[in-house]
Amino acid sequence: MTNPQTVPVTPNSANEETPLLKIRGLEVGFETQRGVVQAVRGIDLTLYQGQSLAIVGESGSGKSTTAQAVIGLLPGTGKVLGGSIEFEGNDLTKFSDAQFSEVRGSQIGYVPQDPMSNLNPVWSIGFQVQEAIEANGIAQGKEARQRTIEVLNEAGLSDASERLKQFPHQFSGGMRQRVLIGIGLSARPKLLIADEPTSALDVTVQRQILDHLQTLTRDYGTSVLFITHDLGLAAERAEQLVVMYKGKVVESGPSREILENPQHPYTQRLVAAAPSLASRRIQSIKSNTSSENDLKIFGQGSLDDALIARAASREAGAKTDLIKVNNITKVYEIRKQGFRKDKLLAVNDISFGVKKGTTTALVGESGSGKSTVAKLILQLEPLTGGSIEFDGVDLAGIKGDELLKFRRRVQPVFQDPYGSLDPQYSVGNTIAEPLLAHRIGTPKERFNRVSELLDQVSLPQATRHRYPGELSGGQRQRVAIARALALKPDVLILDEAVSALDVLVQGQVLNLLTELQTELDLTYLFITHDLAVVRLVADNVCVMQGGRIVEAATTDEVFENSKNPYTQELLEAIPGANIKLGA
Amino acid sequence: MLWYAGKRFLQMIPVFFGATFLIYFMVFAVPGDPIAALYGDHPPAPGVIETIRAEYNLDKPFIIQYLLYIGGLFQGDLGTTFSGRSVTDVMAQAFPITARLAMLALAIEAFFGIIVGLVAGLRKGKLFDASALVISLLLISVPTFVVGFVLQFIFGIQLGWARTTVSGAAPWGELILPAIVLASVSFAYIVRLTRASVADNLGADFVRTATAKGLSRRRVVTVHVLRNSLVPVVTYLGVDIGSLMVGAIVTEGIFNINGVGGTVYRAITLGEGPTVVSFVAVMVIIFVLANLLVDLLYAALDPRIRYAN
CATH class of the missing domain: 3.40.50.300 (P-loop containing nucleotide triphosphate hydrolases)
Structure with a gap:
């Protein structure tokens, strides 16, 4: 255009x-x-x-x-x-x-993206809010202090008066974002710019905060300029x-x-790719309430028919469990002031199975214990209780060669495509490293294997000689997947593997994962906080909360008739969940 | 916090004994007979040497010498120099002079270093920044005694603003020029540290948020940039307290100051065990205290740092 x-x-x-x-x-x-x-x-x-x-x-x-x-x-x-x-x-x-x-502050307020880095770590919360109030001439001194408490209360921090002297690191991400919203609205600006205000937060927290923001801006008659992907x-x-x-x-x-x-x-592609909307789409296909017309509008785009068809036709097959988790528990000891130690029950007596060739999603908010489960299965942390079986063998006692063999068969892909690749290693070396570590093949064979892997993840051969810094987020995540596939594993543990990516790129990577699964008969354990993505790729879902599995069922059951209040809360919180399509 | 400081004080005990023991051993192990050296080419009667040896405990085995020294230490007796002055006296004379010199130097380097570094960091890539970088590089690479002689020549001889040498009592005024010389290298490092840290913090998200709140540029810089930038500078200053107290030998030599550096140097060449060990022990304590001070300042500057255990 x-x-x-x-x-x-x-x-x-x-x-x-x-x-x-x-x-x-x-x-x-x-x-x-x-x-x-x-x-x-x-x-x-x-x-x-x-x-x-x-x-x-x-x-x-x-x-x-x-x-x-x-x-x-x-x-x-x-x-x-x-x-x-x-x-x-x-x-x-x-x-x-x-x-x-x-103009800033008093006429145009600003709510930044990342609550972790947008508050000065060396000043107290109260100081940083009061400063904004005083700078914009709303109130001074004692009055400003009073106003600070009001502003924070309005932003949803009910115990503001006791917490004024605390520092940002003593607040959770959601709390900090409330503080930033408080600061942005403290001088009652006419316009509020919210730059990805919640993209760093859990869905349920995101929802609370957006609801709150909406109420506040409506009450004050503030115009809002959202920036979002x-x-x-x-x-x-x-x-x-x-x-x-x-x-x-x-x-x-x-x-x-x-x-x-x-x-x-481009908009058509965006609409097609948005996981939140795509999951609505699947629902409409499944429940057959929508007309043929809708399918035509939404069926085009990168998150294409294959995915939707797959989602629509999946069944929880009667295959055998490749990974079997039996009543596992993990307790961390946390040092407190003095000599006291607190016990943190990160994973509390959970059991589930992952069937061969299927995708099981582990869903929950931060702190629910889902990543701990991944570490336990990968044998990166010792279990406190229970047992994990892989391919019929209890992993409890394995070490040495047995452990290496297990590691060859179960490979992880992590969230941060920036942090998980060594910037000093070329893409070729990165992908070949697992082969080298397990002493597989001659240099020539390794070279060929890297070429094959680059093809599998749809990266051009020339990428071999480039460095992570020169690649986009999506390309890096492809490299990470290629590295995980190098040893021809049976299982990939994907810990928030697409959470950091843009929607379109996310769609492409999800497509790639689905193709690879069919092609190589892979089993996925998909760990995420994003239920919308789950609907697109998972066969079975375990919803985790506070270290327990609160619901385990097939994807369709979870999305269509979940009885669990927490699952329903998560579903409600998916952005766009309340938009009626084709209505 | 109090518990942490207390623990750090307790840690000083083994550090103190370890350091004094090692130093005493090194002085003991230096080849040559200090008493014979005192008399040069005209050896005194054998009886005299024996008497002096006995007086300074030099006739006893090393470990007994050390224990006797430590024993005396706890009674407030640090021993005597070969010229008969008590070590306590020598210290009381030398340390205040060096302490004054070090404090002046520290004040100069901290004050000017942080200001120049801040302005350079705010104007990264501009003329001021470029000149600050060139000058600091010069100060770092030119040896201290060259800087010392040049300043001595310009301000002492050409302009006549300052005395070229410092008198025995070493009053504050006369120490300014030596302090500038002593501070020059650290000043250069502080400029660079502050500059890098300020430039880094200027790009931080919380600085953008502070600006978006409607704060003036001045307030953003003083409240949100400067304090965050001071943590690495404070570390450097803390380490520097120690080296300023000890490493002033060259500067003290140029300006003929009767401070710690010169005294220790002479004591080492004479093999005066108690003098060397006493001075070094005090220096070790100053070092440890300075480090403790830095750690406590950290916590004051950055609330995320809290010492629990």
């Missing part, structure tokens, strides 16, 4: 005159050694008082850069090259630093959508319209 159209936003009845935020032909570039790289290439966007709008796109689409330009916080060498950003009729691009600090979330939380791709707006309009009738091919 060469000519991005102007956003045809219908203003709220009350505000027909000036829009709150009007962006016209905005261009933003970053100076690099090879000249200026344009991140935003002439976008238009209009937001009226009291409205909510979401900019959706994958990483690198320019959505965050747009938000940062609005609040005058472009990182590094970023510069507005052209166009205008009018806020209540004043062009922000012409503002000086001093003028900008007048999650189409489901965007559609659920914003009235208007703007879809960005490679620095341009490819489609914009009311959320429901775009979701139900995407025009641009």
